[in-house]
Amino acid sequence: MAQREFRQREGVAPRADATLAEFLETMPAAFCVLDARWRFRYVNAEAERLMGRPRARLEGESLWEVFPDLVGGVVETGYRTAVATGHPLTFEASFPGGREGWFEVRVWPGPDGLALYVLDVTDRRRAEDAARRATARAALLSRVSAELSGQRDTLSALGRLAELVVPVLADACIVTLVDREGRARDVGSWHHDPVRRPLIDRYTQVRLATLPGTSPVAQALQSGTPVTESVGAVLRLMPDGPARELLAALAPETAVVLPLTAGSRTVGVLTLYQDRGRGTTDEDMDTARQVAAEAARAIARVHRHSQQAQLAEALQRSLLTDPPALGETDVVVRYVPAAEAARVGGDWYDAFLQRDGSLVVVIGDVVGHDTAAAAAMGQLRGLLRGIAHYSGAGPAEVLHGLDEAMARMHEQTLATAAVARFECDGSGGGVLRWANAGHPPPVVLSPDGTVTVLGGMLGDLMLGIDPTASRTESTVPLPAGATVLLHTDGLVERRGSTLDEGSAALTAHLRELAGRPLETLCDGVLHRMLRGTPEDDVALVAVRLARAPRE
Structure with a gap:
């Protein structure tokens, strides 16, 4: 007691408190303290910026009332687990309804509440995600090359191409071939969602017969250039019927149609569907174009072999x-x-x-x-x-x-x-x-x-x-x-x-x-x-x- 009073008389404690306050206010991580009733007791400047609300409005308010989107998610689970066990906890999460990104959250429970430390790790997560996607794209190209060049039955391998592409490049995919007589037919499809796989399978059975000449697939086949369009726009082009109903039930956000070009001919198309919230990066598109080129070469080989077989068979029959x-x-x-x-x-x-x-x-x-x-x-x-x-x-x-x-x-x-x-x-x-x-x-x-x-x-x-x-x-x-x-x-x-x-x-x-x-x-x-x-x-x-x- 005497020692504390001495520090207070000499001004030691106020200087330490000021130093601590300055440190908390200038630290690059968000820091806040909640009491036992989940009310904000302290919010530093970075936490104020992160939550997008002035601290004067936050202090004394319940966390769950200010941020109701956190209820029932990983954040609430983590906070309540730390309080229930009395042990510190670290996890990563995004905050629903808050600032976009990923954050590392460290929680220290105490007898009077909870201390929270939140650090923005979005850049690290994006770098890790980019690395994972780059690895997945490289693996995809290697597997596509092996499948299409190593298969005796190239047509079957082309039919399985959609399974390779999903989910690395798209949420769903349809592979379309054009035979030597100019007839287009869908030979393979896949969806990342097992529930929607029967839908896309039925869609491939009826879509080519009903797609108008202004659809992305028809445009890509005719022009030999890629076409990107919202599925909403495609639905407006399609007549009423099973094909339109199935595409609406599949509910993709966008369609990217890549032509499969061999020489001067378009020998097929690769249709990539993206669900809402998924974007296609430049790297994804570059990989998709390489996949399309590999598929086009495989189709060209099928056409050449077919022509050779017809000539050879004609020779033998003669x-x-x-x-x-x-x-x-x-x-x-x-x-x-x-x-x-x-x-x-x-x-x-x-x-x-x-x-x-x-x-x-x-x-x-x-x-x-x-x-x-x-x-x-x-x-x-x-x-x-x-x-x-x-x-x-x-x-x-x-x-x-x-x-x-x-x-x-x-x-x-x-x-x-x-x-x-x-x-x-x-x-x-x-x-x-x-x-x-x-x-x-x-x-x-x-x-x-x-x-x-x-x-x-x-x-x-x-x-x-x-x-x-x-x-x-x-x-x-x-x-x-x-x-x-x-x-x-x-x-x-x-x-x-x-x-x-x-x-x-x-x-x-x-x-x-x-x-x-x-x-x-x-x-x-x-x-x-x-x-x-x-x-x-x-x-x-x-x-x-x-x-x-x-x-």
């Missing part, structure tokens, strides 16, 4: 002629190209008559999957046909002649082939004479539904390895109405399945299809075995002998 007309004996041929663009290869079929009138059918496959294999196939097919027609020889001798010719004229070519000659007896039946050079074996389907696989699974040595190799020729009787099927390996080989399993499946399907017209049987076999577009080319030739005449 080398496969129609079978001869044989009266009551039916001959059906089929060729199905592979799913992968430009995977045209060396599969071929043939059916022709030798000089004595015997029907010869051939199935073959040149090793390789490119236009070179298709060209080699055309030459081998012509060679085999010429050898068989001129010589009149049986299947084994025809294959031997082709093997010898390949050794001299096509020494770098490898191929498999099966040749079958039908020797009819005049009563509808006859004998099938056949030879196999490393090809899947012929299959015979009897009128009663019995299926017979001829020979082993591989046959003799394939063509192009040893022209002196011996060739085995076999015969099998054929009843009237029998069907003989020759096919390439693409019909029975599948990734994840064995050749034996594929052959067993073919046998089962032939039994089920027995008795159907030959065209129907061939189409049914392809439908059941391929389940869509095959991984490899498929060729087949089927012959059905005339049924025995009724007595």
